[in-house]
Amino acid sequence: MNSKKPDFFNYHEQDVKYIKVGKRDLFSNPDADEARGFFRTKSRQMVDKTTTVKEAVAKYIHDGDYFASGGFGSNRIPAAILHEIVRQKKKDLGFAGHTSTHDMQILIAGKCINRCDAAYIVGLEARGLSKISRRAFENGEIQSTEWSNATLAWRFKAAAMGLSFLPARSLLGTDTITHSAAVEMPCPFTGKKYAAVPALYPDVAAIHVHSSDIYGNCQVKGIAVSDFDLARATKNLIITTEKIIHNDEIRRAPHNTVIPYYLVDAVIEVPYGAYPSNMAYEYFTDEDHLMAWLKAEKDEEEFKAFLEYNIYNCQDHWEYLEANGGLARLSELRAQENLTARKP
Amino acid sequence: MSEYNGMELMICLAARYLEDDGIVVVGTGAPCAAAMLAQKTRAPRLMIMFEAGGVGPQLPAMPVSVGDSRTYYQGLVATSMPDIMEACQRGMVDYTFLGGAQIDMYGNINSTHIGDYEKPKVRFPGSGGANDLASLCWKTMMITPQDKTRFTNDLDFITSPGYLNGKGAREKAGLPPGCGPYKIITNLAIMGFDEETCRMQVESIHPGVSREQIIENTGFELLWADQIYESDPPSDEELEILRNAVDPRRYIIGRS
Numbered sequence: 001m002n003s004k005k006p007d008f009f010n011y012h013e014q015d016v017k018y019i020k021v022g023k024r025d026l027f028s029n030p031d032a033d034e035a036r037g038f039f040r041t042k043s044r045q046m047v048d049k050t051t052t053v054k055e056a057v058a059k060y061i062h063d064g065d066y067f068a069s070g071g072f073g074s075n076r077i078p079a080a081i082l083h084e085i086v087r088q089k090k091k092d093l094g095f096a097g098h099t100s101t102h103d104m105q106i107l108i109a110g111k112c113i114n115r116c117d118a119a120y121i122v123g124l125e126a127r128g129l130s131k132i133s134r135r136a137f138e139n140g141e142i143q144s145t146e147w148s149n150a151t152l153a154w155r156f157k158a159a160a161m162g163l164s165f166l167p168a169r170s171l172l173g174t175d176t177i178t179h180s181a182a183v184e185m186p187c188p189f190t191g192k193k194y195a196a197v198p199a200l201y202p203d204v205a206a207i208h209v210h211s212s213d214i215y216g217n218c219q220v221k222g223i224a225v226s227d228f229d230l231a232r233a234t235k236n237l238i239i240t241t242e243k244i245i246h247n248d249e250i251r252r253a254p255h256n257t258v259i260p261y262y263l264v265d266a267v268i269e270v271p272y273g274a275y276p277s278n279m280a281y282e283y284f285t286d287e288d289h290l291m292a293w294l295k296a297e298k299d300e301e302e303f304k305a306f307l308e309y310n311i312y313n314c315q316d317h318w319e320y321l322e323a324n325g326g327l328a329r330l331s332e333l334r335a336q337e338n339l340t341a342r343k344p
Numbered sequence: 345m346s347e348y349n350g351m352e353l354m355i356c357l358a359a360r361y362l363e364d365d366g367i368v369v370v371g372t373g374a375p376c377a378a379a380m381l382a383q384k385t386r387a388p389r390l391m392i393m394f395e396a397g398g399v400g401p402q403l404p405a406m407p408v409s410v411g412d413s414r415t416y417y418q419g420l421v422a423t424s425m426p427d428i429m430e431a432c433q434r435g436m437v438d439y440t441f442l443g444g445a446q447i448d449m450y451g452n453i454n455s456t457h458i459g460d461y462e463k464p465k466v467r468f469p470g471s472g473g474a475n476d477l478a479s480l481c482w483k484t485m486m487i488t489p490q491d492k493t494r495f496t497n498d499l500d501f502i503t504s505p506g507y508l509n510g511k512g513a514r515e516k517a518g519l520p521p522g523c524g525p526y527k528i529i530t531n532l533a534i535m536g537f538d539e540e541t542c543r544m545q546v547e548s549i550h551p552g553v554s555r556e557q558i559i560e561n562t563g564f565e566l567l568w569a570d571q572i573y574e575s576d577p578p579s580d581e582e583l584e585i586l587r588n589a590v591d592p593r594r595y596i597i598g599r600s
Contacts, residue, residue, distance in 0.1 A: 072409065122470075176475050179461055194518065224424040225425050
């Protein structure tokens with residue numbers, strides 16, 4: 001009979017050491033106890049958190065804060081909040097450039113960001129590059145530290161888990177890691193090399209959802225992207241929602257609750273709140289508007305007028321929607337999303 | 345034999361490398377078209393994933409974003425980015441396609457910037473998911489036009505790992521063993537990587553293209569496989585499906 005126990009503790013490769021390969025700045029504190037100190041004081045009260053976009057941005061987003069946006073750049077972004085950040089002229093924000101496209105384009109147009117964890121920035125995927133966003137990085141107006149989509153997602157996950165880092169198997173061997181703030185480390189069990197990525201606890205995040213009750217219990221349809229972890233990682237969380245539903249509806253289907261109330265500080269009902277981005281099962285991206293935005297960026301005067309028209313001269317998201325075709329346009333985007341559009 | 349353009353050729357050739365019962369993570373554009381074509385021809389059970397969380401869609405149209413709702417239209421799962429990336433890290437994803445501004449002879453890719461980091465001449469999006477996919481998927485492919493500025497050993501930044509600086513370098517860096525660049529499909533040729541040196545090697549030349557043309561459009565010295573084939577051009581069936589069922593609005597094949 002073979003009684004020899006298998007030796008899984010195979011830490012023989014002593015050549016793997018802790019090396020701070022990432023030479024760039026870390027823009028937020030990864031310390032789990034600092035975060036616990038904050039979360040200890042966060043309200044557990046299940047109370048009515050409904051407010052307005054204006055008040056939520058004024059109350060929870062401060063100059064210098066580290067901010068993260070939910071969704072995926074041109075999909076389910078909290079557009080109403082982003083526009084209000086620009087209108088209130090918030091300054092020196094840190095930003096999680098996690099699959100960021102139009103969300104970041106809005107904040108850069110308002111000159112709101114001065115530092116950025118960069119996984120995907122300055123582009124709008126197949127639509128092309130944003131000239132204004134590119135220039136902000138090329139001129140050094142925005143300081144950056146490189147990551148990848150997965151490692152930035154795992155930085156949120158580490159924070160959501162209440163940790164200060166997670167090990168990852170990407171980044172290694174590239175310039176992306178030397179321009180990050182990651183550390184090479186040995187696995188304590190196998191001795192293999194990992195990239196340790198620091199937890200990212202944003203000061204404040206905004207996420208747009210399909211439905212929420214007045215307390216902030218939220219339902220999201222379609223892909224979650226990184227919002228499950230982001231909602232848990234962030235210290236303060238602003239929710240905009242297509243509609244406010246009764247708490248009974250949440251309780252009838254608790255398996256649909258992606259974000260529970262105790263993570264949430266503010267709830268605002270903003271129908272079409274992700275416009276001009278894509279809201280799954282509701283409305284498709286306004287591709288014409290995004291292309292008009294990219295085009296306007298090419299001429300300084302034209303872009304100034306474009307921002308006046310779309311952001312500064314609009315009191316709120318309703319006026320922005322009206323300025324871009326209102327319900328007629330939104331019903332076209334709904335038809336596009338649901339593939340019920342009639343042939344022209 | 346039908347006429348075809350360069351983009352149609354690249355998509356058809358790329359599609360042939362995707363095998364049934366495999367899993368591929370794709371972005372928008374040509375890779376997505378290649379995966380859809382593979383599904384509708386020789387690999388009907390190929391599973392398509394998008395890094396933002398879409399799994400197994402029955403794509404009604406070309407997605408414009410890797411996170412738009414087309415990427416899980418009538419799909420199997422609408423999950424999350426970490427879920428997809430963790431599947432890659434577990435070793436469950438067979439293929440991926442990457443793009444970039446520059447590629448060197450080891451298949452390293454730059455999609456971050458031209459110039460230096462502090463004040464880049466041109467800033468690009470950066471890694472996105474590319475570094476992760478290149479690190480963690482078993483076989484990495486690229487569909488790209490071939491020219492001297494793009495195929496160069498003077499990379500301003502290694503965003504995503506190819507074979508780094510040669511055999512064993514990925515493993516030494518700590519990347520999972522057994523994966524890396526697989527095929528580079530261009531408008532001129534198909535290139536693989538030499539097993540011993542991990543350098544880019546021409547395997548197949550497209551009809552009507554000369555060796556000189558390939559050399560002229562490459563900024564580094566290419567290796568040449570012992571036996572070099574002429575690429576098998578798209579069949580009428582492939583072209584018919586690509587044009588009518590994959591990209592009827594010519595979003596991608598119209599770019600050539």
